[in-house]
Amino acid sequence: MSLSISVFGLGYVGSVSAACFASMGHQVIGVDVNPAKVETMESGRSPIIEASMSELVAEGHRAGRLHATIDSTAAVLESDGSFVCVGTPSLRNGKLDLSHIEKVAREIGAALKQKKSGHTIVLRSTVLPGTTESMVLPVIEQASGRRAGIDFTVAYNPEFMREGSAVADFLQPPYTILGAQDASHLALLRELYRQTPGKVFETSVGVAEMVKYLSNAFHAVKVTFANEVGTLCKHLGVDAQAVTEIFTSDTRLNVSPAYLSPGFAFGGSCLPKDVRALTYKAKELDLKLPMLESLLPSNAEHVERAVEAVMRTNKRKIAHLGLSFKAGTDDLRESPQVQLVKRLLGEGYEVKVWDQDVSLGRLAGSNRQYIEEVIPHIGSLLSADLEDVLNWGEVVIIGNKSVKKAELSTHLRKEQIVIDLVNLDKALRSDGTSSYEGICW
Ligand SMILES: NC(=O)c1ccc[n+]([C@@H]2O[C@H](COP(=O)([O-])OP(=O)(O)OC[C@H]3O[C@@H](n4cnc5c(N)ncnc54)[C@H](O)[C@@H]3O)[C@@H](O)[C@H]2O)c1
Known part of the structure; x- marks a missing residue:
């Protein structure tokens, strides 16, 4: 089915979206405040330099499917939905500048006053979670005098294209994310992306907004990580390309979802020790590698978050x-759970510890030595009786996944507070047996 859509902002995202939607057979009107961009597209030329864009814009123009205007009201009245693709640059202090978004929202709202039929407004610009629902939606409601969800609908649909391969990325996205308050608000987007390859996720507006930031932050992390590791390799006389080639070939642990779920701090006998050794070596080489250096402090902050969660409960046991x-x-060596227990004891809390895999009698070697140095009296805190520990505690910390959800739920009482460090089981959050807090979810 051919749809009629307007695209606000003819920059990289807007031009590519407009040209690609037109190539998919839809009727598209591009809108921009810059008359030069509008004239360029209206005459069948691409406002941006990007592979395949000249051909796509020319083809859309020839077919009469791609137009451009500075008249935002006409664009809204002539379309079923409007895509907002205007810029969201940084202000001098780093804050996101939403002025273009707000202006477009006001213009669309004003136009909707004159529109009899419904309209869908889809944000594609990158905005922080909450922006669409707490800023864009009320501005349109106020400017139009209409109600969201009834007279018009709002959705968020992030764009994952890269400049240089934007058209190919648009037509073959890694996935399509459709965020809305209600699935019924997604009718226009579902139709528009019916033929698009890849998985489609229908989710809340906030999740859709955040996935975009997560993606860009993670890409920045990857680039910085690779560059710091490359720098270290260079100064150690090791071939960085060879190292990364082998490293990235592991898609089970390295380039994979492994280690990417929010949970508790890292620990154990390897990660902290090896990060420490690498950063120490970098210092010896006079290298500044802020990302690698930040790993242990960031990990320690995460342990502190658990301490603060306990403090907020105002309970002692x-x-x-x-x-x-x-x-x-x-293995208790460098266990962040051990660090947490130690911190809680230091703050004067009474602590009982249950762990089915840890028996002091069986601990040996460096593992035993570690625990004797860090918490010498751990023996008096440890119990093998889960029921006893659970009956005693006012706050229950789920430190690792050794406890079974069913066993836990059987013994939990309503007045107990659960602090989950490992996302043991999503059902725990809502089963109502006690009050629940996840450390970072
Ligand atoms: N560039 C990318 O690769 C990319 C990829 C994904 C997401 N994004 C996000 O998409 C958004 C747009 O990025 P971009 O690079 O296309 O921006 P851009 O600066 O290239 O284009 C923005 C366009 O919006 C126009 N505009 C400003 N105010 C307007 C108004 N009131 N009405 C109509 N048009 C108006 C400007 O004249 C400009 O042509 C940003 O939030 C960006 O973070 C960008």
Whole structure:
């Protein structure tokens, strides 16, 4: 089915979106405040330099499917939906400048006053979570005198294209994300992306907004990580390209979802020690590698977040389930759970610890030595009786995944507060057996 859409902002995202939607058979009107961009597109030429754009714009123009105007009211009245693709640059202090978004929202709202039929407004510009619902939506409601969800609908649909391969990325996206308050608000977008390859996620507006930031932040992390590692390799006389080629070939642990779920701090006998060794070596080489140097301080902050979560409860008796850095091991070396228990004891809390894999009698070697140095009296805190520990505690910390959700739920009481460090089971959040707090969700 051919749709009629308007695209606000004929920059990189808007021009490519407009030309690609037209190439998919839809009727498209581009809108920009810059008359030069409007004239360029209206005469069948691309306002931006980008592979395949000249051909796509010329083809859309020839077919009479691609137009451009500075008249925002006409564009809204002549279309079923409007895509907002205007810039969201940084202000001098780093804050996001939403002035262009706000202006467009006002213009669309004013135009909607004259429109009898419904309209869908889709934000494609990158905005922080909450912006669409708490700023764009009310501005349109106010300017139009109409109600969101009834007279018009609002959705968020982030764009993942890269300049240089924008058309190919638009037509073959990694996935399509459609965010709305209600699935019924997505009718126009579903139709528009019916033929688009890749998985389609229908989600809340906030999730859709955040996925875009997560993606860009992660890409920045990857570039910085690769550059810091490359710098270290260079100064150690190691071939950086060879290292990264082998490293990235592991798609099970390295380039994969592994280690990418929000949870508790990293620990164990390897990660902290090896990060410490690398950053120490970098210092010896007089290298500044802020990202690698930030890993241990950031990890320590995460342990502090757990301490603060306990402090907020105003309770004193803490049942800590799971002492080792992950379930299925009795290795306590550099376990952040051990650090947490130590901090809580230091703050004067009473703590009982249950861990089915940890028995002091069985600990040996450097593992035993570690725990004797860090918490010498751990023996008096440890219990093998889960029921006893749970009955005693006012706050229950889920330290690792060694406890089974079913077993836990059986013993939890309404007045207990659960602090989950490992996202044990999503069902725990809503089963109502006690009040629940996730450390970072
Ligand atoms: N460039 C990218 O690769 C890319 C990729 C994904 C997402 N994004 C995001 O998409 C948004 C747009 O980025 P861009 O690079 O296309 O921006 P851009 O600066 O190239 O284009 C923005 C356009 O909006 C126009 N504009 C400003 N106010 C307007 C108004 N009131 N009415 C109509 N047009 C108006 C400007 O004249 C300009 O042509 C940003 O939020 C950006 O973060 C960009």
